[in-house]
Amino acid sequence: IWLTVTNDAGLSDTTCRSFCIAELFLRGAPNSSGEVDIADAIFTLRSLFAQGAEPGCLDAGDANDSGEIDIADAIAVLSHLFAQAGPLPAPSGDCGADPTEDALDCVAFTACAGD
Secondary structure, eight states: OEEEEEOTTSOEEEEEOOOOOOOOBOTTOTTOSSSOOHHHHHHHHHHHHSOOOOOSBHHHHOTTOSSSOSHHHHHHHHHHHHSOOOOOSSSOSSOBOOOSOOSOOBOOOGGGTTO
């Protein structure tokens, strides 16, 4: 995007800036259902160990926000659901953008498309 800024004295500068629009998602819901449940832990385990589909939003599959998807993410979802482990890292409970930088991407999370 080209941006031109002019100050009060009439001096202006035009520069090229790039920006990203963050995809909204729900942490711990790699199946994109819009809610975190046992199906999400199963989805993660299938993806890792049974040649199941990869999440369309890798950030959603990173339930513990470690920057990678591994068995600990399925355990984090199960602990959240059944062991009173507390909330998952943000965005948790409602759709939101990833507050942490990592190599994971979120191409599409359909359950948050209207938010």
